[in-house]
Amino acid sequence: MDQAKGPRKGRTIGKTNDVNADLIAVVVAVNDAGPCVLTIEQGAALPSGPFELAHRSLQSGLRAWVELQTGQPLGYIEQLYTFADRDRVGANQRVISISYLALTREEDAGASGRRSWASWYDYFPWEDHRSGRPPIVLEELRPRLIEWADGADDGATRFDRRRRAAVAFALDGRAWNEELALQRYELLYEAALVEEAKRGGVLAILASVPGRSMIADHRRILATAIARLRSKIKYRPVVFELMPPLFTLLQLQRTVEALSGRLINKPNFRRLIEQQELVEKTGATTAETGGRPAQLYRFHHTILDERPVAGTKLPIARA
Amino acid sequence: MDQAKGPRKGRTIGKTNDVNADLIAVVVAVNDAGPCVLTIEQGAALPSGPFELAHRSLQSGLRAWVELQTGQPLGYIEQLYTFADRDRVGANQRVISISYLALTREEDAGASGRRSWASWYDYFPWEDHRSGRPPIVLEELRPRLIEWADGADDGATRFDRRRRAAVAFALDGRAWNEELALQRYELLYEAALVEEAKRGGVLAILASVPGRSMIADHRRILATAIARLRSKIKYRPVVFELMPPLFTLLQLQRTVEALSGRLINKPNFRRLIEQQELVEKTGATTAETGGRPAQLYRFHHTILDERPVAGTKLPIARA
DNA sequence: ACGCCTTATAATCAGGTAGACTATAACTGG
DNA sequence: CCAGTTATAGTCTACCTGATTATAAGGCGT
CATH class of the missing domain: 3.90.79.10 (Nucleoside Triphosphate Pyrophosphohydrolase)
Structure with a gap:
């Protein structure tokens, strides 16, 4: 057959x-x-x-x-x-x-x-840095990652584990990189700090860390999606798929911030969006924003066809 | 069961x-x-x-x-x-x-x-722009793409086909984009200008264009790989997987040029590679390059772990 | 030995971009 | 009418990028 x-x-x-x-x-x-x-x-x-x-x-x-x-x-x-x-x-x-x-x-x-x-x-509480580094990183993750690193047999592995943890979670003065969402989850899995690791036959000596889990490897797939999306919004205008037909520039900024998990400098964001000509003014305004009424924009669809390279570079605040 | x-x-x-x-x-x-x-x-x-x-x-x-x-x-x-x-x-x-x-x-x-x-x-003769735009683009592809575009029923489709062809193949004064390798192949397939299109049940009215074909959709997969690689060398140091353990900076440049299908400004390429600290001097030199002996470099492996973001941005010559 | 060709390597210059910051405008709510 | 909030415009600087020029060091032919 x-x-x-x-x-x-x-x-x-x-x-x-x-x-x-x-x-x-x-x-x-x-x-x-x-x-x-x-x-x-x-x-x-x-x-x-x-x-x-x-x-x-x-x-x-x-x-x-x-x-x-x-x-x-x-x-x-x-x-x-x-x-x-x-x-x-x-x-x-x-x-x-x-x-x-x-x-x-x-x-x-x-x-x-x-x-x-x-x-x-809810699934990745350590990923939201919009209000600065969440306490969970230093209070919960860091001590357990150090414990895991120091539990290795040889010095080289201990050093390597500490380095990987520091790179992934921005320890020891390193800068936070929101695109490493998948690496972070995999590191926590390897260190048996997420609930899923116990199911995989790993005898978890260490207690799980906050953050909701999912069946099978669904949380891992979600981490993959987050990492991909956080990377992609920087070089392709995919954010607009998440926006209503009409939106203000601040709404657009808040959406990008929600995805990337970090804050963006407002004037720079506006400048970038406008000079890329990804959006066009509709002339209408909305007063629902609390302060001065904001211009309503719409996505400039034709630009998508003309410039397949063009992206939506995000001016993300450094420190 | x-x-x-x-x-x-x-x-x-x-x-x-x-x-x-x-x-x-x-x-x-x-x-x-x-x-x-x-x-x-x-x-x-x-x-x-x-x-x-x-x-x-x-x-x-x-x-x-x-x-x-x-x-x-x-x-x-x-x-x-x-x-x-x-x-x-x-x-x-x-x-x-x-x-x-x-x-x-x-x-x-x-x-x-x-x-x-x-x-x-051999499979994509229109993709190699290291010696300028290959003649096949204007001599073979352009007239047949125009013929295909004008064969559409309504004006909107004709306009759209012409625009897509122009974007993909850098016609009408547009800039060549080496990352569009897959789009180009798919456009030629849609226009029934590659041999594979005939096998798919499409009655090819137009004759095939130069470029060797493969069985099933293998050439399409190859185009996907080319596009992916041309994109990836710009933000991840994957080129070094293709290099011997020791190499000169010009050899590295030639490799990148071979992949991207276009030429790179030499001083800028050197500056970029060196300031990114992706390579380190070995002290040895080679005289096999024809002129002044060149320094031999090796890939700086540790950098890969420390900076997972860092890439090998390519200073590709514009015109 | 000499000049010429080839490649390697260093240095410079101008334009553009990104990040940080300041200032002003326009509306709402008390 | 004032305080608070958001919108929008503009500035300043450091850095990056693309382009160009200059100099160094080898091989090769005459």
Whole structure:
């Protein structure tokens, strides 16, 4: 039966190398409360489901599962990563997970039962530096990471662990790098400081650190999505996928700040956005901002086609 | 049998959603002749094979297939893209392709029969702008792209096609963007100007354009790899994976130029490399360069760990 | 030996950009 | 009408980037 379809060059004669392919979605939106991810199971899982014969493509399969499980239609989609799950190997079958990042607006939502929006920072409380470095880093993470580093057998490993922890979490006077979200999660996993590490057979000697966990490796996938998005907003104008049709420059800035987890210098942000000609004034203003009424802008769509390189460089405050 | 393994949440009751997963490798090296890709079948295919139960991970499966088919051991690997092949759908089975980019040095090669190194630019002759814009762009591509654009039914589509062609191939005074390698191939495919388009059921009215083709969608995967690599060398120091242990700054520059397909200003390149502290002098020199003997450098490995952000920005000459 | 060619290496200069900061305008709410 | 809040414009400086020129050190042919 395996040999029935097309030129497989005979490489799999006599074997079945069937796998099951799972599609997993990280659906991101930003509201006043900050950056959110679409979840099911009361925030414990990302929308997902197997790739089926009925699906025209991977992306359409993903859209189908997300819409079925959450009622959320998806717009912008990009692939994140594909990995084979070592822990879910059957007798003659393995599972491959193909993860995607989707950007949407929360108001697109049609009401649906099982879904809920959860803040990124419920899962990664150490990632939000908008009000300066969160206390959890120095109070909780640093001592436990040092404990983990010093638990290594040889001096070289101890040194290396300390260095990696310092780079990832901006210790010892280093600068915070918001794009290292995935490295940070993986470091905490390696140090058995997140709940998921215990499930993986690691006997966690150290207690878990604050931050909500998810089933399987869903939190790891979310960390991948955050890192990718934080990197991408700097060279591609993807932020606008998260904005309503009309918005003020401060709303745009707040969205970028929510994603990157750090504050941006206001005049510089405005200058950059305006000189890049990514937006255009509509002439309308809104008085709902509290102070002087703000101009309402809209995304300049044509620019997307003309300058495929152009990005939205973010002037992020240094210290 | 499908239900036997672990919590599948009953989503696939009564169905088999098995797929076959293929691993495909774009193995890149650079020699004096330029950037090369490792091929089998006399340059008609990339190394590939199905993901099997015996493989510990996707990456190790890929390494196994490449080494078996070409004798080439792989060092640096990164995932490119995963896609479901619409054209290879069986009764109860589909094929998923997971493509990877690998960087290596050609001298790593152990001799092996079926393999051969082929220049990128045999497959994409329009991509090499090191000696200025290649004649093929204006002589072959432009007239056929215009013909294709004007063949559209409505004026809006005609305008859009012309704009896309101009952006991708730097027509009408636009600047060449080497990172658009994939868009260019896809545009030529859409215009039925590459041989592969005919196989896809498209009745090619227009004749094919110069440039060697490959089986299935292997040339498309190669284009993806080129675009990814051309983008990545600008923000991550991956070039060094392609360099011998000791090299001169000009050799490094020539390698970057080979990949990006365009020339770099020499003093600026040196300044950038040196101030980034990505390399260190060995003290040794080589006289094999023809003129004054050049310093031999080596890659400064420790920098990789310390500055995960740092890249190798390329000062690429504008006009 | 000499000059010429080739490449290596250092130094300089101008324009642009990014970051930080200051100043002024326009509205709301007490 | 004043205080608070936000919007918007402008400035100043350090650094980066692209471009160019100058000098050094080898090989090679005559």
